[in-house]
Amino acid sequence: MDKPKVVCIVGPTASGKTALGILVAKYLNGEVISADSMQVYKGMPIASAVPDIKERQGVVHHLLEFLDPLDQLTVARYQELALEKISEILKRGKTPIIVGGTGLYVDSVVNNLTYQEEDFDENVRRRLEKEYDENGAENFHAKLKEIDAAAAERISPNDKKRLVRALELYENCGVTVSEQYENSRKTESPYEFIKIGIKFDDRQKLYERINKRVDIMLQNGLVDEAKSFFNKANSKTAGFAAIGHKEIFPYFKGEISLEEAVENLKQQTRRYAKRQLTWFNKSEDINWVFPDLSEDIFEDAKKILEGRNLP
Numbered sequence: 001m002d003k004p005k006v007v008c009i010v011g012p013t014a015s016g017k018t019a020l021g022i023l024v025a026k027y028l029n030g031e032v033i034s035a036d037s038m039q040v041y042k043g044m045p046i047a048s049a050v051p052d053i054k055e056r057q058g059v060v061h062h063l064l065e066f067l068d069p070l071d072q073l074t075v076a077r078y079q080e081l082a083l084e085k086i087s088e089i090l091k092r093g094k095t096p097i098i099v100g101g102t103g104l105y106v107d108s109v110v111n112n113l114t115y116q117e118e119d120f121d122e123n124v125r126r127r128l129e130k131e132y133d134e135n136g137a138e139n140f141h142a143k144l145k146e147i148d149a150a151a152a153e154r155i156s157p158n159d160k161k162r163l164v165r166a167l168e169l170y171e172n173c174g175v176t177v178s179e180q181y182e183n184s185r186k187t188e189s190p191y192e193f194i195k196i197g198i199k200f201d202d203r204q205k206l207y208e209r210i211n212k213r214v215d216i217m218l219q220n221g222l223v224d225e226a227k228s229f230f231n232k233a234n235s236k237t238a239g240f241a242a243i244g245h246k247e248i249f250p251y252f253k254g255e256i257s258l259e260e261a262v263e264n265l266k267q268q269t270r271r272y273a274k275r276q277l278t279w280f281n282k283s284e285d286i287n288w289v290f291p292d293l294s295e296d297i298f299e300d301a302k303k304i305l306e307g308r309n310l311p
Contacts, residue, residue, distance in 0.1 A: 005095065005192045006098065006192070007030070007193075007196065007310070008097075008098045008099075008193055008196065009198070009301075010035075010101060010280055011197050011198035011276070012101055012276040014212075014269070015206060016297070017100065019055075020198065022056060022059050024298070027298075027305075028095040028097070028305070028310060028311050029094050031062065031097065032099050033086065033097065034061060034063045035098050035105040035106050036101060036102055037073070038238065038243075041242075042067065042069065043069060044225060044238070045065065046244070047242045047244030047245050048244070049217075050064055063081060063085065069229070075105065078108065079113070082105070083109060101276050111189075113181070124172060125168050128167050128171075129160070132160050132163065137157040138157050140157070140163055140167075141155075141163060144163055147167075148170070148178050151166050153278075156271075165177075192308075194287070194304070195283065195287060197280055197283075197289070199280075199290060200290060200292050201290050201293050205291075205292045207273075211266050213269075214266050217244065218262065222244060222248070223251075226245040226249070230245070244265060
């Protein structure tokens with residue numbers, strides 16, 4: 001018996017995932033499930049590039065702007081919510097389309113992973129956080145590399161939360177993040193996933209798109225949005241951690257000019273895109289489309305879908 005099909009549109013930031021996802025949804029009579037770790041939060045539509053009602057073109061979108069920025073969304077909880085939405089969409093006779101650049105979210109659903117919430121020692125977490133702050137990101141990252149090189153390759157030295165989590169898991173449970181990932185695979189997924197990725201043959205073209213997007217975000221009021229978070233921010237809020245906000249905060253403190261903050265934002269966004277590409281390049285089952293080599297990536301996507309008997 002054929003499994004129900006779920007389409008995934010993945011790729012780096014500013015590559016055109018949202019637009020392609022909407023076109024595919026209209027083509028397949030589908031609904032979109034966001035797989036973006038920042039778009040889940042309320043009050044930051046500019047920094048997180050949430051598509052507005054007009055952009056959505058009547059396509060139903062799920063898991064957008066439903067969470068308070070003070071709250072945390074674990075990968076396990078995202079997986080649970082996404083699977084609920086997939087089931088609901090299929091029951092309506094429509095095609096679920098997962099769209100986003102957060103590789104952990106996508107993999108949690110596609111690979112049908114099992115997540116076990118462990119009872120961790122808060123003292124260990126606080127000690128590791130202090131060690132990160134005092135010894136520096138690179139030294140802390142090197143510590144993870146010694147015990148789990150594969151995880152260290154995936155996790156940026158600047159990603160304090162995930163680095164601390166990885167070492168915390170090892171100290172508390174004696175297993176690495178990579179071992180947990182391999183051990184967590186459950187039974188085969190009840191769905192067939194068709195993954196379409198957006199990539200640029202000339203990466204400079206992507207970086208130009210990123211720079212242009214930042215300029216548009218500024219025109220749309222990014223500085224005011226960031227300031228609303230700066231006035232009430234603490235390190236635990238999503239608004240504080242969001243790319244697009246935290247790079248502007250030093251400007252509010254008078255430490256740098258707005259021009260310097262904007263250039264830093266563009267640089268950090270380009271680095272984030274590079275990390276996303278590194279993540280998705282490890283997947284062997286992604287069908288890539290190239291905007292800088294193609295006349296129409298939607299037509300390319302249609303051929304991929306037709307090859308998998310969709311619609």
